[in-house]
Amino acid sequence: MSRRSVEVTTDLVLRAYRHGLFPMAEGRAGDKLFWLDPIKRGVLPLDGFHLSRRLLRTVLSDSFIVTADRNFAGTIAGCATPLPDRTDTWINPQIERLFTELFRMGHAHSVEAWQGATLVGGLYGVALGGAFFGESMFSFARDASKVALVHLVARLRLGGFRLLDTQFVTAHLAQFGAAEIPREIYKQHLAEAVDHPAVWLADPGDATLEAEFRGLAGQSAE
Template sequence: MSRRSMEVTADLVLRAYRHGLFPMAEGRSGGKLFWLDPVKRGVLPLHRFHLSRRLLRTVLSNQYQVTADRNFAGTIAGCATPLPDRMDTWINPQIERLFTELFRMGYAHSVETWRDGILVGGLYGVAMGGAFFGESMFSFARDASKVALVHLVARLRLGGFRLLDTQFVTDHLAQFGAEEIPRDSYKSQLAASVDAHAIWLPEPEPEVLEAEFRHLAASRSAQ
């Protein structure tokens, strides 16, 4: 279901997340936001993330350089950019302003994928306690958003996060193990996660990060 909101602030967004709701616009040019509370919620279990050997090789190669919180504005702008398979997005200027404010407040974070100094992919979301609410991702080059997602999951696992909320499940996310769970189950997981202690790690030690990537791929092989 959805509910209209007359005025949305960054603080209100944080309170809404705590109760399982999130805002979306009707479209890039839409002037109104809606609160969504889906009957089925998308989550990506951090302990069952699917990392293929092929993608592991890409992640470990020098094909892309990955950073976190380095270019939040560019990342959300990339997510709002129309693409051939996505001519419109739900990220309107108000959403951009709200999440940029959440970034300034220390709640929103981005993971950026670069090639030759150019931002070619990434994702952003909101961290509260041990929960990370994934908002959107984009890719202007092959595997660029996938590489960002692998980096996100590794950081969340290393930081002690318990919940990765994807809002919905797409074919893109399903290949990594994303699944739909009932609203009540989601809110139980949310309640157990949102006040848990976790640390956002924008720059883990490279050797620690690589070990986590290899662990993710090994866990997939053992499943």
């Protein structure tokens, strides 16, 4: 007897996130998704984010214009673009369709870094209650993804989020304070976060963001 495959819908994706699982494809050309539930989970503490003075200067400069939810399709396409150090990606067309639909539903969000009219970096993820699940980021210009990440953290803190899930920890994320925690501990934090009310703030205002950036840098210096 053959096993009938389960259709992956946006509802299934949201239920999976609520229980600590997330989907990936084997490659850009892959036609199937699989679910991950790592033994060690990457998280980036919102109250322990490391923002260097150098990066603060870049964030406050006019090097990039940063927006949120302005070009989700372009952001996920940027994350799926092969790069010299990343010739393949786990973001296949099905992932793009699912998360674009989640964006239309108000569950997925993007942060974009622009130079003029050109999108040069950004990130996207999913929000459930007070938990934000970071999916992927990209950078076509120096510091573009770092600046987008700082903007994300500022918005999450201002909106009352409690958990920033990075799935895994890379050297890029470790410099900001990301660390691995055991799956059991992660799911305890997750259960508390998804039931906590939070608000996604696409545009908190320049003055509010600047004050939060400076607070992050001051926290890092302590």
